[in-house]
Amino acid sequence: MDRLDQAARVGVLMGGWSGEHDVSLATGRAVSVALKARGHDVVPIIIEPEALAEHCDLVDVLRRSGVDLVFLALHGRLAEDGCIQGLLELAGLPYTGASVLGSALAMDKLKSKEMFLLHNVPTPPYYQVKRDDSLTDIEVTHGHFGYPVVVKPRGEGSSLAVTKVHSAGELVLALEDVFAIDDYALVERFIAGAEINVGILNGEVLGAIEICPRRGMYDYHAKYTPGASEYHMPARLPSARYQNVLNLARRAVEAVGCEGAVRVDMLVTPGHNEYVLEVNTLPGMTETSLLPKIAAHAGYSFEDLCEVILTGARLYSPQYRHRHEAPRNSAVRVRRGRRAALPPTPLAPVDEAV
Numbered sequence: 001m002d003r004l005d006q007a008a009r010v011g012v013l014m015g016g017w018s019g020e021h022d023v024s025l026a027t028g029r030a031v032s033v034a035l036k037a038r039g040h041d042v043v044p045i046i047i048e049p050e051a052l053a054e055h056c057d058l059v060d061v062l063r064r065s066g067v068d069l070v071f072l073a074l075h076g077r078l079a080e081d082g083c084i085q086g087l088l089e090l091a092g093l094p095y096t097g098a099s100v101l102g103s104a105l106a107m108d109k110l111k112s113k114e115m116f117l118l119h120n121v122p123t124p125p126y127y128q129v130k131r132d133d134s135l136t137d138i139e140v141t142h143g144h145f146g147y148p149v150v151v152k153p154r155g156e157g158s159s160l161a162v163t164k165v166h167s168a169g170e171l172v173l174a175l176e177d178v179f180a181i182d183d184y185a186l187v188e189r190f191i192a193g194a195e196i197n198v199g200i201l202n203g204e205v206l207g208a209i210e211i212c213p214r215r216g217m218y219d220y221h222a223k224y225t226p227g228a229s230e231y232h233m234p235a236r237l238p239s240a241r242y243q244n245v246l247n248l249a250r251r252a253v254e255a256v257g258c259e260g261a262v263r264v265d266m267l268v269t270p271g272h273n274e275y276v277l278e279v280n281t282l283p284g285m286t287e288t289s290l291l292p293k294i295a296a297h298a299g300y301s302f303e304d305l306c307e308v309i310l311t312g313a314r315l316y317s318p319q320y321r322h323r324h325e326a327p328r329n330s331a332v333r334v335r336r337g338r339r340a341a342l343p344p345t346p347l348a349p350v351d352e353a354v
């Protein structure tokens with residue numbers, strides 16, 4: 001691990017606009033405590049859901065707080081999908097996690113699946129339904145797809161509006177749930193298999209955990225209610241199959257081009273099929289979340305994990321790095337003089353703008 005500049009001021013960004021606001025607050029608080037314990041100068045920054053409607057200038061907030069780099073503890077829409085990443089690229093503030101493109105591809109379940117298929121990464125068969133598709137359109141598209149299926153939003157996480165469906169009638173109801181929060185739904189073949197998640201940290205495949213919800217699917221309740229799921233670390237798979245699962249997860253991450261700390265959600269059948277559901281580029285980071293559990297087994301304490309993620313904070317845009325002489329990849333080297341070296345504000349008069 002590269003050494004971190006302890007004097008760098010770290011903004012931990014949490015909350016946000018997605019359905020995962022509360023999960024993000026839990027992540028942000030846990031990360032802030034861990035980084036403070038390691039002696040970092042931490043500024044927790046909570047984004048309230050109203051911030052968007054009130055046109056809150058996030059860059060201004062970040063500038064005024066004097067942060068040198070940003071630890072992203074956000075989840076979901078506008079946060080895990082490349083939007084915040086793009087804003088931070090433009091503001092010249094290095095951030096943790098995947099690039100604009102990697103974040104956008106991974107968060108979009110349809111585009112991820114297209115990338116998986118292009119790279120021969122198995123993923124459950126699927127089709128998409130749009131909000132304004134008619135019932136007849138849906139019936140025609142569904143055709144002989146069969147049941148059960150899983151209906152889910154294309155761009156949300158935390159199992160929000162994810163439903164197992166057994167009939168055409170249930171399908172319509174499940175689609176209505178999705179359209180309350182997204183314009184697009186995915187209908188996927190239901191895969192009966194073990195729920196396996198793989199953790200990858202800056203390219204190092206850490207291991208695979210097995211999740212056993214006490215009842216039903218790994219839904220919001222099973223994810224966030226203490227005791228609602230059992231965990232087995234490492235996953236109870238024969239060693240050759242365990243290795244296959246790790247390799248497949250690595251290939252899935254390559255397919256969507258992500259860096260940083262990622263968690264790959266997979267289903268592993270009693271036969272010999274493995275399916276990748278998704279790559280999470282800003283996975284939950286409370287002490288009881290899955291990535292920290294996987295990392296602990298690989299020898300990283302929660303504080304270690306937070307520090308290694310912070311070490312990876314960077315800007316991806318080469319033009320920007322060149323212009324501000326901010327070299328790659330390390331929080332140490334991207335440190336700049338506070339505020340003095342900030343790029344010109346977009347509100348500068350046109351003839352002064354660079």
Ligand SMILES: Nc1ncnc2c1ncn2[C@@H]1O[C@H](COP(=O)(O)OP(=O)(O)O)[C@@H](O)[C@H]1O
Nearest residue numbers: 124150157158159160188189190191218265277
């Ligand atoms: N095709 C499927 N077959 C069986 N279970 C599924 C399928 N898709 C999703 N699930 C269940 O729903 C959970 C959430 O789905 P996932 O695609 O990972 O979306 P999210 O981003 O909400 O976590 C999974 O962990 C799994 O338990």
Ligand SMILES: [Mg+2]
Nearest residue numbers: 158265277278
């Ligand atoms: Mg998931």
